[in-house]
Amino acid sequence: MLGKLTLSAIPYDVPILVGTFIGVAVIGIAVLAAVTYFKKWGYLWREWLTTVDHKKLAIMYVILGLVMLVRGFADALMMRTQLALAYAGNPGYLPPHHYDQVFSAHGTIMIFFMAMVMMQALFNFVVPLQIGARDVAFPLINSISFYMTLVSAILINVSLFVGEFSNVGWLGYPPISELQFNPGVGVDYYIWSVQISGIGTLLTGMNFLTTIIKLRAPGMKWMHIPVFTWTAFFACIMILTTFPVLTVSMALLALDRYVGMHFFTNDGGGSVMLYLNLIWSWGHPEVYILILPAFGVFSEIAATFSGKPLFGYATMVIATGIITFLGSIVWVHHFFTMGSGADVNTFFGIMTMFIAVPTGVKIFNWLFTMYKGRVRFEGPMHWIVGFMITFSIGGMTGVMMAMPAADWVIHNSLFLVAHFHNVIIGGVFFGYVAGLSYWFPKAFGFKMRDVWGKWAFRFWFVGFYLSFIPLYAVGLEGMTRRMNHYDNPNWHPWLLVACVGVFVLAAGVACQVIQFVFAAFDAINKKPDAMDLTGDNWGSGRTLEWSIPSPVPHYNFARLPVIRGLDTFHIEKELGRPAPLTELEPIHMPKYSAVGPVLGACGLVIGFALVWHIWWAVVVGLVVAFITVVHRSANLDVDFYVPVEEIRADEEAFAKRLAAAKAAE
Numbered sequence: 001m002l003g004k005l006t007l008s009a010i011p012y013d014v015p016i017l018v019g020t021f022i023g024v025a026v027i028g029i030a031v032l033a034a035v036t037y038f039k040k041w042g043y044l045w046r047e048w049l050t051t052v053d054h055k056k057l058a059i060m061y062v063i064l065g066l067v068m069l070v071r072g073f074a075d076a077l078m079m080r081t082q083l084a085l086a087y088a089g090n091p092g093y094l095p096p097h098h099y100d101q102v103f104s105a106h107g108t109i110m111i112f113f114m115a116m117v118m119m120q121a122l123f124n125f126v127v128p129l130q131i132g133a134r135d136v137a138f139p140l141i142n143s144i145s146f147y148m149t150l151v152s153a154i155l156i157n158v159s160l161f162v163g164e165f166s167n168v169g170w171l172g173y174p175p176i177s178e179l180q181f182n183p184g185v186g187v188d189y190y191i192w193s194v195q196i197s198g199i200g201t202l203l204t205g206m207n208f209l210t211t212i213i214k215l216r217a218p219g220m221k222w223m224h225i226p227v228f229t230w231t232a233f234f235a236c237i238m239i240l241t242t243f244p245v246l247t248v249s250m251a252l253l254a255l256d257r258y259v260g261m262h263f264f265t266n267d268g269g270g271s272v273m274l275y276l277n278l279i280w281s282w283g284h285p286e287v288y289i290l291i292l293p294a295f296g297v298f299s300e301i302a303a304t305f306s307g308k309p310l311f312g313y314a315t316m317v318i319a320t321g322i323i324t325f326l327g328s329i330v331w332v333h334h335f336f337t338m339g340s341g342a343d344v345n346t347f348f349g350i351m352t353m354f355i356a357v358p359t360g361v362k363i364f365n366w367l368f369t370m371y372k373g374r375v376r377f378e379g380p381m382h383w384i385v386g387f388m389i390t391f392s393i394g395g396m397t398g399v400m401m402a403m404p405a406a407d408w409v410i411h412n413s414l415f416l417v418a419h420f421h422n423v424i425i426g427g428v429f430f431g432y433v434a435g436l437s438y439w440f441p442k443a444f445g446f447k448m449r450d451v452w453g454k455w456a457f458r459f460w461f462v463g464f465y466l467s468f469i470p471l472y473a474v475g476l477e478g479m480t481r482r483m484n485h486y487d488n489p490n491w492h493p494w495l496l497v498a499c500v501g502v503f504v505l506a507a508g509v510a511c512q513v514i515q516f517v518f519a520a521f522d523a524i525n526k527k528p529d530a531m532d533l534t535g536d537n538w539g540s541g542r543t544l545e546w547s548i549p550s551p552v553p554h555y556n557f558a559r560l561p562v563i564r565g566l567d568t569f570h571i572e573k574e575l576g577r578p579a580p581l582t583e584l585e586p587i588h589m590p591k592y593s594a595v596g597p598v599l600g601a602c603g604l605v606i607g608f609a610l611v612w613h614i615w616w617a618v619v620v621g622l623v624v625a626f627i628t629v630v631h632r633s634a635n636l637d638v639d640f641y642v643p644v645e646e647i648r649a650d651e652e653a654f655a656k657r658l659a660a661a662k663a664a665e
């Protein structure tokens, strides 16, 4: 009846897991009880869970991403404390099997469920507003993408408490991930979570690419597109070219495990190298999919806080395109040591080094944007300065490893681990946090207290160096990645410093939590100086999203903006804004729909049932999903018109707020 699932799948004997489970259960029950007590289920369902509004989906993505950040960070804390202890005779507190699960969980969750989720949050919130659109091209598919991401995050976290987590790293290399070497369910959980979320991301890529191509406001030519949207555009192209490869890799691995095929085992004619090529021809572009939108965020922030147009807009766009191209043809640098031969390695090494050129162009463009500008060092600007320093260091160590001869020595050492955290934390993470603080007032209509953001930055910046510079040192001394204890006395002091570093990072996370708590407090109390009355919270916004009220009405733009060049809003501020709206028309909008959550629930059931071989539940899930899709296709009542009175009332309220803000100046 329940396939392989029995009570023995629940890890009662692991105190850390039992404790975590109790913690999660208590928080979960408290949230459910609070929603019930305040009678908010109806509101939650109607306004949030069934929404197809890109701005609300963005907020739900952010919440998911932040929860997963804490989750992934907890794993990092465990790894760092384990390695500070597990020296010489002391085995530490995490046995090898458990430690393997911890680094696998950390890598998988940080990449798929923190970084990718935050990136989709930014796409969702910013892209339609920057191009003057009322929503994305396919709003319902957008909601389905979100639910596919959400349920795969749930599925992979369920593996902690029912069964086990995968223990084969964030990329699930065979042969160790094959059934004969890994008979447990951890790898199956990994396969189905990555599969479902990967398809969700593919849909996001398709959706936003179409949106950017088709839904730009009248008059917005290609070279009028704001830089963040350009980076989203190129990231979507990479999503469309590479995520299908991930889907295929997971499908083939599943076939190996479920029906005894041998695509990736050398017996019977398969090849491990096939998997390596497939997974890295997705995996390398993936890291550029993550970094490009971060570059986009920095471009917006640099211009806004320097009070100048972005330096070298066209070169920024071209550099992004070149990185997209080069980033797609360098994947072999992840396995220089695995026998490709000198010629192949040379090609891939040189192509990798070339990426430093367009990236360097970007760094200099940001510097020139700041040069002779009236730079205001508010919260978001801190992250960009920290980023330029940190990311450049991480990029340089990447270039070092792009030399095959050097990589033979440092491949899979902690030097590598230091490199990629250097670019991921200093680039991707700093970028997304900067974006969060930059667009937060737009989303909610009030701003966060900057001082806590600045403290968060300071702790993250210092904490990063303390945690990861030691890893360069021990990496060069020969310490390999994924080790759970060691005997070398030279490494011990470095790993103690790294352990201190992670607690400094924890202080950074704490400041971020405090910042959110204060923001909620200020919003509830309607603290006057926290409210954003003008919609142009930073006073120097240049792109369209700053021209409309904060929080943004559900239809975004009362009248589709007319584009007057690059940075239309800035031009309007210089030359005078268009006359108040007299001729308003009803706005055509999509209705909310339960299809997203229903398909999400089906995905969760199907994924869980596939892991445990509960075949009847797989069939039930598929049938319900099929009926839902057919039912939706037959439903013609999917849209409505926003009445003119509602738009006029919103516009009048906004005009009053603008006048009040002007009078207060």
Ligand code: HEA
Pocket: 287, 288, 290, 291, 333, 334, 335, 352, 353, 355, 356, 357, 359, 360, 361, 363, 391, 392, 393, 394, 395, 396, 397, 398, 399, 400, 401, 402, 403, 407, 410, 411, 412, 416, 419, 420, 423, 424, 427, 428
């Ligand atoms: C956001 C993520 C991200 C980014 C942006 C990068 C960027 C780069 N990476 Fe990194 N990398 C990873 C994430 C990332 N990487 C991950 C996750 C892994 C390991 C995965 C695993 O094994 O689990 C990895 C592994 C990895 C390897 C494999 C090593 C090994 O396994 O042994 C290599 C080798 O070539 C490499 C190289 C590079 C290079 C050359 C860049 C370049 O794009 C960097 C370019 C930037 C600069 C150079 C700085 C700015 C430029 C200037 C200031 C101009 C002047 C500079 C020069 C003239 C040099 N990376």
Ligand code: HEM
Pocket: 073, 076, 077, 079, 080, 103, 104, 106, 107, 108, 110, 111, 114, 115, 168, 169, 170, 171, 417, 421, 424, 425, 428, 429, 467, 480, 481, 482, 483, 502, 505
């Ligand atoms: C917040 C601070 C962070 C700390 C302290 C940290 C720490 C660590 C540690 C100790 C490891 C294991 C290294 C080893 O192999 O011995 C690791 C691996 C990894 N980390 Fe992080 N990390 C952090 C943030 C992130 C972020 C933000 C991401 C991605 C978005 C990330 C992605 C990864 C990946 C992909 C791995 C490799 C997992 C594997 O070996 O399969 N980390 N990290």
Ligand SMILES: [Cu+2]
Pocket: 283, 284, 287, 330, 331, 333, 334
């Ligand atoms: Cu790479």
